[in-house]
Amino acid sequence: MIRLLVVLCPLVLTSPTAAAQARLHGPAPSELFAFGARPTPMASRDTVAKTIPSTHWKTGLAIGGVAGGLALGLVAGGLCGDSDDVDKNCFLPTVAGAALGVASGGTIGALIGGLFPKHQAADSLTASP
Numbered sequence: 001m002i003r004l005l006v007v008l009c010p011l012v013l014t015s016p017t018a019a020a021q022a023r024l025h026g027p028a029p030s031e032l033f034a035f036g037a038r039p040t041p042m043a044s045r046d047t048v049a050k051t052i053p054s055t056h057w058k059t060g061l062a063i064g065g066v067a068g069g070l071a072l073g074l075v076a077g078g079l080c081g082d083s084d085d086v087d088k089n090c091f092l093p094t095v096a097g098a099a100l101g102v103a104s105g106g107t108i109g110a111l112i113g114g115l116f117p118k119h120q121a122a123d124s125l126t127a128s129p
Contacts, residue, residue, distance in 0.1 A: 053117045060113020061106045068105015073098030 076097025080090035 055114045056116045056118060057110045057114040060109035060111070062109070064109015064112070065102045065106030068101035068103075068108070069098045070101070071105070072101025 073094050077090055077094035080088065080093040
């Protein structure tokens, strides 16, 4: 059996392409590369700058950072104070908890504040009939 495999493997690996396989074509080109799907050249692109409306992300960052820092700082200080070690200094765990609360609360607050656009005073005056 092994002799048969030793003889057949080189024959199979070095055999020329069969006639039926010669007519096979590769895959069709992707629709992404079709005509018109390419981006337009830089010269014909619109040169007007897009205006991005301002949002309350900075306010959300400040409010979320302060609230998260206070909340996690108090929780970390309370958990450290409840430990059995009476002489343990809880300053570093409280500061670390507050820093983690500022980072996470500020991120969440900025994301939420970014959802609300700022209304300009001139827009509100011109919008009224």
